[in-house]
Amino acid sequence: MYDFEYHKPKSVADAVAALKKASDGKFMAGGMTLIPTLKQRLAQPSDVIDLGAIGDLRGIKVDGNTVTIGAMTKHAEVAASAEVAKAIPALAKLAANIGDGQVRNRGTIGGSVANSDPAADYPAAVLALGATITTNERKIAADDFFKGLFETALKEGEIITSISFPTATKAAYMKFPNPASRYAMVGVFVAQTASGPRVAVTGAGACAFRVKEMEDALAKNWSPDAVAGVKVPADGLNGDIHGSPEYRAHLVTVMAKRAVAAAG
């Protein structure tokens, strides 16, 4: 790992100020992606700005039909939250199956969503539930947030402060985890929302994406059979030593079927 200047600001404003001063600074949330990346010398920031001491960014609040989770809330906290389990059980279950226990003890929802790893779990939930991402500058709809491989709508110096999930009448997430890393080879989150069914896929493409055809099919008939016939094209999907684009395309349909069945 190359050395860097380390900062641990107490407020979002101080964090932004530290980033502005740095020649090539980087925010760190839980560090579960950033630290391994630094160790492999795949990144060389001049400054690492640790968001871990900003208390305002932590916590879970349920207000009517909205679950708001502070950006620095850890996966283990979401997984163990009775409030989340009651309001959106699928979200608590997703959090309980991210990575492994020690990753869940450090990794945060804001870090996961801001990083937009193509195989991260949370982006599927954010997109399928139609969540709203609140930053220190504005609110961003999930549909406008994920832009590509590790690319989001966040601008330089913009920090996610919380994410608000509307509850859904039905929801479930099914993933086919990579047996070694536990990252999603393919994960599909389905939700029956106030504006109709939404289906979001992670692991298969450059970033999380929705499958309109499956949503239309579910709007007519909410059943595993409705999505069984919908195939996503393999063109442009991820291919690596773990699976070809064709394999991942196939998994999208399989996981969607299982998710709809699990949602009931």
Added chain:
Amino acid sequence: MTMSVSMSVNGKTVSGNVEARTLLVQFLRENLGLTGTHVGCDTSQCGACVVHVDGISVKSCTLLAVQADGAKVTTIEGLAKSAEQLHPMQEAFRENHGLQCGFCTPGMVMSAIDLVKRHNYEVTEEIVRHGLEGNICRCTGYHNIVKAIVAGASAMKAAGV
């Protein structure tokens, strides 16, 4: 960038100067000489480096020493009351032959204790297997490790630790 850090490790206050990039596991092993915490994969997957930071199990190869400044850290060396009296979870590993080469054992024990407490001392084989996803045993000795943790959970409850 050199920074001074201070933390409680196994009940003793320790301090030192580290680079910002120094990992907690390096600080424990190289500065403090606590080599019971192992580095297996160095890619955050194997769990040989698990320690407790403020009572929560973490991979010390994926945490900067400066992030643990001011924290209460417990390593495998901090568990046993004395050379004669092991922690109930360590004792359960010994009783159940929960180790072969022993390299992964410190991390297994540290993860196991956090897991057992998190489940209020009531663990099943299924809970243990899911809870050990972040710990890899390259001797593939999982069967006895799982047995040891289930037994260790009851022993911890009985001992009130």
